Amino acid sequence: MGSAFRIVTILALLATSATAQTITRFQPSRQELIARYKRSAMMDSATKNTVFKSSVDAHWLPGGKAFWYCNILADSLEEYIYVDATTASRKPAFDMDALTAALRAAGVNVKSGRPGITALSPEAAGLRFEMNKKWYRYQQGQVTAIPDQPPVAGESNQPGISPDKKWTAFIKDGNVFVASSQGGAPVQFTTDGTPQKPYGRLSWSPDSKYLAGYYIQPVQDSSVYYILTAVPNTTRGQLRSQPYKQPGDPFTTYTMFVFDITQRKTMKTDAEPIDFLDAPRLHWLKDAPAQFTYEKTDRGHQRFRVIGVDAASGKTRAIVDEQTKTFIYESTMINEYPGGTNLLLRSSEKDGWKHLYLVDLTTGKEQQVTKGNWIVRGVDSIDVKKRQIWFQASGMQAGEDPYNVHYYRIGFDGKGLLPLTPEVGTHDMKYAPGGQYYTDTYSQVNVPPVTKLRRAADGKEVLLLEKADVSRYRQSGAKPPEPFVAKARDGVTDIYGIVSRPSDYDPNKKYPVLENIYAGPHSSFVPKTFTPYSEMQSLAELGFIVVMIDGMGTANRSKAFHDVCWQNLADAGLPDRQLWIQALARQYPYVDAERVGIYGTSAGGQNTVSALLFHSGFYKAGVSACGCHDNRVDKQWWNEQWMGYPVGPHYDAQSNVTNAARLQGNLLLIVGEYDTNVPPESTYRVADALIKANKDFDFLAVPGMGHSDGGPYGRMKKRDFFVKHLMGVAPPAHNNGELPIGVEVGRERWTFK
Incomplete structure (x- = not known):
């Protein structure tokens, strides 16, 4: 043998x-x-327009428990589907042939199978829908036009008006003025501003007692030039230019001031001038009206801070001070300030992976929320009452491509992690108004999409909506x-x-x-x-x-994987490729x-x-x-x-x-x-x-x-x-x-x- x-x-x-x-x-x-x-x-x-039902664009109706969507089928035919999440039912939104006949009978020109409806809503005895920017009602086999409704006027929030509506702040000739709603001469808080170097970017405290802003020293960016050589109806090349900031070029400088409305006092804060990127947004603390915070990234991207300011004294304190020997990827950092709290939900790669941290802005205490050899890709929503975070991540699902995006829910304390998209693949999730349901479309590069309706409370599947049609x-x-x-x-x-x-x-x-x-x-x-x-x-x-390959030095993996690019763009991951x-x-x-x-x-x-x-x-x-x-x-x-x-x-x-x-x-x-x-x-x-x-x-x-x-x-x-x-x-x-x-x-x- x-x-x-x-x-x-x-x-x-x-x-x-x-x-x-x-x-x-x-x-x-x-x-x-x-x-x-x-x-x-x-x-x-031959491959153009050969994949159908690959996604669902859910148009939720008021209440967030029912929606409609349209499938574009072969030959550009349209299919309208109505879904009731409470009964887990899915059916045609209407009879296409009957509606088309009713439209034509009403003198409305419509293509067979392609009405181009942009909005619809079921009614007790029929359907109300929008087509070609006009509204119609469909009842008992007949279509009637609905007269145009005038737009509802919304409340205007004029810039510069204080929260208590008693003051209006404005800039005149580069200087800060505050006028009382009771009348009288405006109070001038600064005198050294000019149109060329003005004060601006004003922000009111919640109690209307303080106004914060910046003295601005603008920088005019140098231009880059282009010559258009073949402009019609000309015989000469046309010179074009645009302002264009290149590495090493200077930035506009913002120096922070606070204006005490009650004492009519102007105070320069202890804050360092902002001489990189734009002026940061100010976040006033809840129940602490004289306190606000702002974010500062130092030039070179190696230091990021969240700094607190006492408007009464102008003193500053570092709440977050993160530094690295390589780079902090500033433009993709997550910094969320949940309304009604003194909390900051932020992301950091300081443990080697991009994770979420919860910061108490009053005490500076920081708690890590997510942890592991995977990364957070984004935050969808924060539920302050339930103390829950809804977020996206990659690399958590064992045995999967670590770039696949999945969705999760977790508590502020890092407990109660709930996967919301269990199937293998990259997911695209869309929440219903109110957040009770969501649609989930997932696929892989070689696996056609599937779309499901799920329940947000526990992630359970409610209904299969579509499987992509790839037969053609x-x-x-x-x-x-x-x-x-x-x-x-x-x-x-x-x-x-x-x-x-x-x-x-x-x-x-x-x-x-x-x-x-x-x-x-x-x-x-x-x-x-x-x-x-x-x-x-x-x-x-x-x-x-x-x-096509993602080599070392690209993002969405570990910090060490990404750091290969640091001062090393010529590498381009080419050895890995x-x-x-x-x-x-x-x-x-x-x-x-x-x-x-x-x-x-x-x-x-x-x-x-x-x-x-x-x-x-x-x-x-x-x-x-x-x-x-x-x-x-x-x-x-x-x-x-x-x-x-x-x-x-x-x-x-x-x-x-x-x-x-x-x-x-x-x-x-x-x-x-x-x-x-x-x-x-x-x-x-x-x-x-x-x-x-x-x-x-x-x-x-x-x-x-x-x-x-x-x-x-x-x-x-x-x-x-x-x-x-x-x-x-x-x-x-x-x-x-x-x-x-x-x-x-x-x-x-x-x-x-």
Whole structure:
């Protein structure tokens, strides 16, 4: 038996070896390649509008216990559904054919199956609905128009009026004045303000005894410039400009003052001047009318404070003082002040994960609410009476993709954690008015959406609302991308990504790889919801394996995972990405890790060039669109957040401009001449440095285009570029009619900073 087993094993190994030897490099002829271009265009068209019932936009009726929604079906037909949560019932909101007939009988022009109703409400004997901004009533088979109702006037809250309505604060010639509602001359509290350096941003105390505000020393941002070269009906280029703050540029300064209304006294507080970001909002404490707090982030993003101020004395105290050696991600911090309390619910990554902390603003005592190797993604609501927090989180569900968003409820004391979205996938939850019910839509990148109605009290399912209809999509022959996981550079951390293959791929062929990169540290970017088709799949149909990966340095994982980007944007997680692609090639022999291209837009454009400069042994070709290639040229708020302040030698060391002479491989630069997000000179400076270094590269400037991947023309040039440099085949001669005129070249779905 042992000998027989050895023989079988040897035969199996020989068979495996023979199979491995049959895998050949995918190398289409030119005619085969042109056919693939046509196939890709056909798939682009065949997959449009082929997924239905993928979400539910619930229009809740008064009381929050019933709602209606509309499904858009094949051929743009509409289906209206009425749901009663109390009886767990779901039914058509009306008879479509009967309503259409009644509308036409009333002289209203309506398309069959597509009335375009924007609001509806059941009535005792029928239905009231809105269509084309007009209201109608449908009863006993007849439609009648409802006269327009005048809008209800709301109470106006004029700025500057005190809570007790006895005073009005205003700025005149840059100075603070307060006028009594009883009449008389206004009281002037300041005299050194001017229109150029005024006082402002005034805030009343709840008891109307104090007014807080700032002395403002404005800074005028320098401009960046653009020349529009092809404006119709002109014969000259048109110069445009906009104010644009770059790293190191100064900020407006705000110096805090308090004005005592009773004593007619002006007092400069002990608060440090605010010389970074905007003037913070003031939060007056409950039952302590002379006390307020504000938030302060120091420039460099390494210190965050919540500071308390005594309006009677002008003295300040630090309530929260958080510091770090890397960065505090200020713009995604959660800082909620529950109404009617002296509490602050805030987020912090100080224990290595983004969690919630409850702070008593009167005592400064802080209590951690959530804890574990997972992160809070957002807070939906805070119930002060029940002392409960409704929040979103990722990474808590064992065995799941740690980026999947789930929803939970927890007590102020960190107890009573209740999962509200148990199914595997990324969830999108919408609460009913009053919060008694919610709709929950969930999916995975390769699993179609499901929508359920649930009860908020315990998270129990009330009713299945919809399962996405993908039957027409499946008929197209396309398939969604596949998730794939591999280890990071540390050999421990899991790196997540997706893979798109040609829908007709041959496992005995070896296909070149394209990486769609976007390594901006402000978030994570690999899609987690159902993605039936994208530009990635359109490129794959040409004969590529197209991947997208979230490497180290991106957000929504641990603090240590994110910290890799600190003063290190040139890294872009590229070491992790290469290991991921190599692991993919080991698992799937049809993946050719020797022919790898990379493309990206904005931060992804920067990452693409960095790949060719610093990892040219792995990446052979790249297409970079509107990249922020030098972090000194790009916008201040984004770059100082990750690269720090002050601007130092590390900015220069990681610049694609500085390192342009290192270029190996093939590069196409794309830039829109009217990019108001990343100044076009960022790309032009790379081009200038490459020319001075005698480097060969391709360049496409698109007249009149903004922050973009180049649009349809840029996407056409991108696929032609990769076909030429990774397949070694001349792309179609577009000017000679080798492809039908007007063929669409992919559908871009990504968004950029």
